[in-house]
Amino acid sequence: MLVASSLLLAACGGGDEEEPSAPSSSEPTTAATSEPPEPTYWPLTGLERTGKAPNHPVIVTKVDNTSSSAPQIGLGQADLVVEELVEGGYTRLAAFYYQKVPKNIGPVRSMRASDIGIVPEGATVVTSGAAQVTINRINAAGIPWITEGDPGVYRETSRSAPYNLFARLSEIAKGLKAPQDDPPPYLPWGTEEDLPRGGMASTLTADFGAHSTTWQYEGGGYVNTNSYAAEGDRFPADSVLVMRVEVGDAGYRDPAGYPVPETKFEGKGAALLFHGGRVIRGTWTKDGHTGAIQLSNKDGELTVPAGHVWVELVPAVDGDVTFAK
Template identity: 55%
Template sequence: MRRAHLRYPRSLAAVLVASSLVLAGCGGGSDSSDDQTPAAQSVAGGDEIASDWPLTGLPVTGDESASQTHPVLVTKIDNTEASSPQAGLGEADLVVEELVEGGLTRLAAFFYSQLPERVGPVRSMRASDVGIVSPVDASVVTSGAAFKTIQIIKAAGITYYPEGSAGLSRDTTRSAPYNVFANLQTVAKTAETDAARPADYLPWGSDDDFPDGQAATKIAASFGGGHTTNWTYNGKTYTNDDSNAAPDDQFPADTVLVLRVQVGDAGYLDPAGNPVPETKLVGKGQAMIFHGGKLVRGTWSKSDLDSPISLSTKAGKLTVPAGHTWIELVPAANGNVTYTK
């Protein structure tokens, strides 16, 4: 992983290096295939680069490249009513929803194929973010973090851009702390040039690879502390019924992937005196993949914080159909997932 932790602006020459990467290799109403290498496209000099985006598995079009000169930028976004309207989710490649203190959730929105000029409200990091961002060596755009969290993030070698960095500013028409927004194009200009294509975040496949599942068109993912995220399949994509984003800026979820995870204590309290939870995105647990109005159950595994997520069923390896995926990290102990046809 990158050794730098906090980057400040500096001028950079954009260098595009062609590269290729071999990929590393859910009935009831309540819940208490082979590895593939992306197709390649020819580039000048006869080299080839992977032609699928690493965070969606979707094909690269036109003269774009899946190997950008900036890192994956994961922006921490508030997910309470006070964040309304959230900005930028419509251009995210992938979103992870994680538990934070007080039974609330926060979003880790991944940006790589597109870099919007306004994303937010930007909020603080958590220790949980290490396992979330490390598999693609992402940098984090954040308003800041508690001192202990910063120590954990630095020890993991994760670069982060806090308030005060180029591209982050406050919107004076909104109330603090829900008024920090990021221009990711500006943030990217200060980032270390990195032309290597990130690893695939999930084991991507196609609709043809996806097993037959049971009907499930409405989903309720409860995080065990009073917050529940509800989804409705509209015949094409999944609509987040609780979204705080504007109607024209909502995340276009082709798949909702639920991972049942262990949650521990981060070891400190928030300013309101609430214990801060730490999601353990390592080990293994139950998985539920909702795609095309269907549910397939399986198991997820992740050998260490840096490793990619693997999925399987009793029949073998399981892939996620290429597209935009929203990952729900639901606590295994007190969370719950229900669904209806």
């Protein structure tokens, strides 16, 4: 900031001081100017943020996604949701919270090794635990987690185990330390105007084997037509991002004897971005477990319109994605 000062002129004779000369209209004035602050954005939605960041890290909660979970509680306030394969061809949800934290969330279920690539750096996971081999790998990856026995995690007496573990997320958030820096963006965010035209697609189905998730475009967003969420508590998806992923063997079996799969959320694969009743084909890349997710199509970089996104990590083999006008 430049400050212009008028000069004091001393008289040459008579010993009297002259009054300071008035600035001419062409001289700079002492006006203070300031640049507007750079806008900040929510890392999990890409929407512009006003005010300070929350005083807690990103919280990822593992949520059951079978009919036994109905009704799921707390998905309606999630910033972003990732659906991942678990054993038997069923799925589990990783619900991300930062901008808003619900009072309660659940049913809370266990982690998988797949979560090492899904959970963003610096986030804390709320979980019912995991097999010891998975816990060892989660700990080695430096991912903090909270489970039964920790403050805020409780059993809901009106439900049957193992679908009765819930978490008071607002209480848990108060006990977590805020990160020193803002979390990085989870997806490459942009605007609707940035998108290529794409093709028409008002319905889509992500098939994981034993479970399929169906979506209908209506009212400017996507409705999960076979959701287990409580009425009025469904995730408000502005976009659905499908990424085809390789799936390996986690190296152990669940109590029912099914081999536990491990989603390899690194490398590259095909992508389908559904937004505004249209679909854009592209490719995703991710450098290792902690690398940033990048999207591209034949014209170059592809961004996701800022808003609430449901991510489907559909197996490249034994999974399928269908859509229609």
